[in-house]
Amino acid sequence: MLGGMTAYVCSRCQVHSPTSALTWCCPKCRGPWDLDFESRPVPLPSLPSRVNSLWRYTEALPPMPLASEVTLGEGRTPLVPLAEAVSAKLDFLMPTLSFKDRGAVLLAAHALRLARAGVLERVVADSSGNAGTAVAAYAARAGLDCVVYVPDGTSPKKLEQIRAHGARLVEVPGDREATARAARTAADEPGTYYASHVYDPHFLHGTKTYVYELWEELGGRLPDTIVVPVGNGTLLLGAALAVDELHRHGLVGTRPALVAVQARAVSPLATAFHAGADDLTAPADARPTLAEGIAITAPPRARQILRAVRDSGGTFLTVDEDGIRAAQRDLARRGLFVEPTGVACWAAVRAAPPRPGLTVVPLCGAGAKTGLAP
Known part of the structure; x- marks a missing residue:
């Protein structure tokens, strides 16, 4: 193992592998890896003097000695109000115009x-x-x-x-x-x-900085509800990681509900969740949808996603194609041009009864990537 590296672990089989190896999945079950890594508390008072990117949360991130050679200044995206008790985090304002950075x-x-x-x-x-x-x-x-x-x-x-x-x-x-x-x-x-x-x-430990930023921007607290689009679930699972870490380190007292949003045309996780299943009951049919970025018929981390939403007291919502179109145009009229996948959460919040307290939705990808939905 290269010095200072962490290890991969399969949460289902408890198989371990050094991260210096190129073994991309558990050799026993062919499932995705988790990371055998323990974060340390991030001291909120020290953050104003730190680098203005997601690397300011260094205690929460796996050791990455070459980060300075690859960073493009990602992270630290604005949080702006959209409606009463609903704010949007503008993750489309990233170097490649999506939260995937x-x-x-x-x-x-x-x-x-x-x-x-x-x-x-x-x-x-x-x-x-x-x-x-x-x-x-x-x-x-x-x-x-x-x-x-x-x-x-x-x-x-x-x-x-x-x-x-x-x-x-x-x-x-x-x-x-x-x-x-x-x-x-x-x-x-x-x-x-x-x-x-x-x-x-490693990707999930990057996406968890979304929630660390919310925690910092809200002065050491979290929203009551965090709404995220879910296809493969990388943003949701990163959010769940961050919430668990912040709570375990005593940096937040309460945990937000995680509300997952899928396109109604391809919604295997929503179907399983509302059926009370712990895993996918069956892959979804591959149907066309404007929200192509979350049109995943059989997400490999389905079991983890369903558990994370349930443990948080959250739920799954689905949105139809007309709702996606209307949400994209509504945001554009508010000055925010977002791709169809990236507006799914706003479409869901507009259609659902309001939840108590502050709700935050991500606007995940720029409209310049796709244009206006037909």
């Missing part, structure tokens, strides 16, 4: 360390657009060879952005799951690091 920077810093050690030759990622763009950008920053697998039919603007960062694109016929299978096959090649926003838990 929070996790991609940790993947790239880890990959660069492996490359310097002679372990890694190339980085592979799969995505419906935003995660692939973020990995391509941060791989370019790190000087790493990168290949991104995307479904055919991905937004041309997202493809252009990935190519502009120098990554090689592989367009895969079929749905998002077919794309993931193709990338996983490539990830088994020697010298390949699977920079997966789903299977590699």
Whole structure:
């Protein structure tokens, strides 16, 4: 193991693997890894004097000695009011215009360390657009060879952005799951690091900074409700990690409810949740939806996502295509141009009865990536 590195662990099988290895999943169950890492309390009074990026929460992040070589200043996005008791965090104001930068920077810093050690030759990622763009950008920053697998039919603007960062694109016929299978096959090649926003838990430890920022911005407290869009669940699971850490360290007294939002056209997790299931009962059909970024038919971390929402006292909501269209146009009239996937939470909050206290929704991806929904 490279000095100072943490270890991967499978929460289901308790199998461990050094993070210096390129084993991208549990060899026993083929499930995603978690990270055997203990955060330390982040001292709130010290934060104003720290670097103005997500790296200010260094006690909460896994050791990343090469972070300074890959950072693009990600994080610290604005929190603005949208309606009475509802605020939006503008995570589309990131270097690659989506929240995926929070996790991609940790993947790239880890990959660069492996490359310097002679372990890694190339980085592979799969995505419906935003995660692939973020990995391509941060791989370019790190000087790493990168290949991104995307479904055919991905937004041309997202493809252009990935190519502009120098990554090689592989367009895969079929749905998002077919794309993931193709990338996983490539990830088994020697010298390949699977920079997966789903299977590699470094990504989740990046997305948890979303909640650390809320905690700081709200003066050491959290909203009563945190609403997040869920496809593979990387933002929701990062949020759950942060809430658990902040509560365990005595930095917050109460835990917010986590409300997960899916497109009604592809909502396997919402179906399982409302059926009382602990895991997916069956994959969803791959139906078209404007919210392409969360159209995941069989998320690998389904069990963890369902447990996190239940443990928080939250729930699942679904939104239809008309609701997504209306929410995108409503936000645009408020000065915020957000892609259709990124408006799903606002669509859900507009349609649902108000919850007590402060609710925060993320606006996750810029409208410039997709244009206005037809």
